[in-house]
Amino acid sequence: MRVVIIGAGPAGLTAAEAIRTRSPETTVEMISAEPFPPYAPPAMADHFLTGRDVTLYWKGEDVCERLGIEYRSGVAVARVVPSARRVELEDGTALGYDRLVLASGGRLYAPVVGADLPGIANFKSLRAAKALVSRAKQGQAKSAVIVGAGFVGVEVALVLRDLGLSVTLVEALDRVMPRMLDAETAEIVEKEIRRRGISLRLGTRVSAFAGKKRAELVLLESGEELAADIYVAATGVKPNIEPIADSGIGVRWGVVVDDRLRTSAADVFAAGDVAETQDRITGESYVHAIFPNAVEQGLVVAANVLGADVRYEGAESMNSLKHVGLPVIAVGAQHGPEELRVRHGDALRKLFLEDGKIVGFRLTGDVRAAGVYRSLMLKGADVRSYGPALVEPSFSIADILLP
Structure with missing residues (x-):
């Protein structure tokens, strides 16, 4: 069997590794538009x-050589033709497949006029990020304007x-990171950013x-103009679905998949930032563009590519900030009918509950309880019996195991 994987990020590489490990006789070919070994964009x-x-x-850096993965780097996919089981590359090469995995990731974008002008950096691409950082290190850039204070923008x-x-x-x-943080948590982060x-x-x-030929200004609705040497558009992450635009594969915002991560085309799967999956807690369909989801989806795809029948339980909304000055973790909903909180200075524990179950939480400073809260949330455990003690710094796994 021949498996072609479009994309060498966390989802694509996880799928490739799992397929080669479980089925050494299966040929795996992985394609990346960037001229680098497979890397993790969230780690940039x-x-x-x-x-x-x-x-x-x-x-x-030698992962493909070690695992026997055929790796084509520095060449983009032009289009996918499911009816012919063919992937066409921009260099004219055509690749046949028995199974295809779409793991092409996403890119930063802003729904703003002129966002496609040259000179606007994309920090989801290592090539673009290296060029941007090089300009800064060489003194060619002294200032930057970033549009969008989401996770990547920050x-x-x-x-x-x-x-x-x-x-x-x-x-x-x-507030900063409005999809990730409630107002109180954002205020703590904003103080650290400033x-x-x-x-x-x-x-x-x-x-x-x-700008005439490239970005030269950011125009605000107030009429004010902001000029800088570097511009970054980062209001969101947009799935890279261009190679399948005319393929007939179902797409909404991302590639539509079922609970086995199969697309609408036979023997074509999708995983990672390009796939639109159900939220594990809310049941809503969304692109959850984070590393843990991509890895888990890569494992599910690998199993199903090899003929198993593994159900994907759903994605999680989950992010963490390490470099803002204090650790910050945000998981699940940022509001709920009930709320438990305790704050000591900038150390905050806040849980959002519905019908006695955790539907989300925010932690700053002391984040040691994140694993316990996440486990309780995913299990749908009724936590009312713990009362306010649930958010106290002394609360731990022992309180669950030894009631």
């Missing part, structure tokens, strides 16, 4: 802030500020990126 900020490669090349701001740039972070809503010397412009809407 850590890589540039610490200088370490170990998290970026998380399976090792991490990019921290990287560029650490490199000595003057950084302005613009967010249309009233302490790092980053200028925050909250509640500020951008009307356009402007």
Whole structure:
């Protein structure tokens, strides 16, 4: 059997490794548009802030050679033709397949006029990120404007500020990471961001990126203009679905999959930031573009590609910040009918409950209880018997095992 995998990020590489490990006789060919060994985009900020490669090349730079994966790097996919079981590359090569895995990831975007102008950096691409960081290190850039203060926008701001740039972070809503943080948690994070010397412009809407041949200005709806040497559009992550645009494979925001991660085309699967899956808690269909989901989906796809019948239980909304000055973890919903909280300075524990069950939580400072809360949430455990003690710093796994 021949399996072709489009994308070499966490989902694609996990699937490739699992297939080769379980079925050494299966040929696996993995394609990446970037000229690098398989890497983890979520680790780029850590890589540039610490200088370490170990998290970026998380399976090792020689992983494809070790596992016998045929790896084509530096060449993009032009289109997919499911009816012919064929993948066509931009260099003219055509690859046949028995099973196809779409793991092409996503890219940063902003639904703003001019967001496609040259000169706007994409920090989801290692090639683009290296070029951006190189400009900063060589003194070719002294300032940056980042549109979008979501998870990636904040991490990019921290990287560029650490490199000595003057950084302005613009967010249309009233707080940073609005999809991830409630107002109280965001206020703690905002204080740390400002302490790092980053200028925050909250509640500020951008009307356009402007320039004749490349981005030269950010125009605000207020009429104000922001100029910088570097511009980053980071209001969201958009799945890379262009190669399947005319394939007939079902797409909404991301590639539509069932609970086995099968697409609408026979023998074609999807995983990672390109796949639209159900949320494990809410049941809503969404693209949950985070590392743990991508890895889990890669494992499920690998099993089903090899003929198993493994059900994907659903994705989680889960993020963590390490470099903002204090650890921050956000999991699940950011509100609920009931709330338990305790705060000591900037150390916050906040749980959101519905019918006695945890539907989300936010932790800053002391995040040791994250694993316990996540386990209780996924099990759908009724936690009312614990009462306010649930958010006390002394609460631990022992309180569950030894009631």
